[in-house]
Amino acid sequence: MASAEDRRDGRGGSVLPAALFDSARVAAVETTGLLDTGPEDVFDDLASLASRITGTGRAFVTLVDERRSFWKSCVGVNLITPAERQAPIEQSYCSFIIGADGxxxxxxxxxxxxxxAEHPATGSMRIGAWAGYPLLDPEGRVLGTLCVIDDSPRV
Incomplete structure (x- = not known):
């Protein structure tokens, strides 16, 4: 449920959780030094393992600041440059995890x-099923997610 502090996405669409804009959380994301960086084997290995274990076609390790979901790893999609490997937060399911306290x-x-059902990512990213888990810093702030995506609905 949206709190009084939650914000509209600025286009009359979905409600974005207030936690997304928390300055301490955003600073913690920036402190990782991982935003706008290239692929790294350790993150790709983690996403690949998640994809294999779940049998899904795609897996992502994301970092989420107040405006976007940056895909540090994106297994199952052919995106190389940091500019390609991100989406506006309004087009990302990651805000659901941040809004649910991780x-x-x-x-x-x-x-x-x-x-x-009406979320922009559902159609544009061909999401049939999605499972996301929070990536937390030592203080429990949500820095991003590890998620898997299947083109078709599934348990």
Missing amino acids: EPFVVEDAATDPRT
Whole structure:
């Protein structure tokens, strides 16, 4: 549920959680030094393992600042440059995890789930099912997510 501090995405669309704009969280994301950097084996290995274990076609390790979801690793899509490997936060499911205080967010059928049916990423990223888990700093702030995506609905 949206809190009084949650914000509209600026285009009359979805509500973005206030936690997304928390200055301490955003500073912690920036402090990682990982935004706008190239692929690294350790992150690609983690995403590849998640994809293999779940049998999904795509997996991402993301960092989320107040305006975008940056894909430090994006297995199953052919994106190389940092400019290609990101999406505006309004077009990312990652805000669901940040808004839920870092609880996992799992959708078995994105097209019919009321939380995601009208979300811009559902169609543009061909999301049938999505499972995301928070990446936390030592203080418990959500820095991003590890998520897997399947083109088709599934448990």
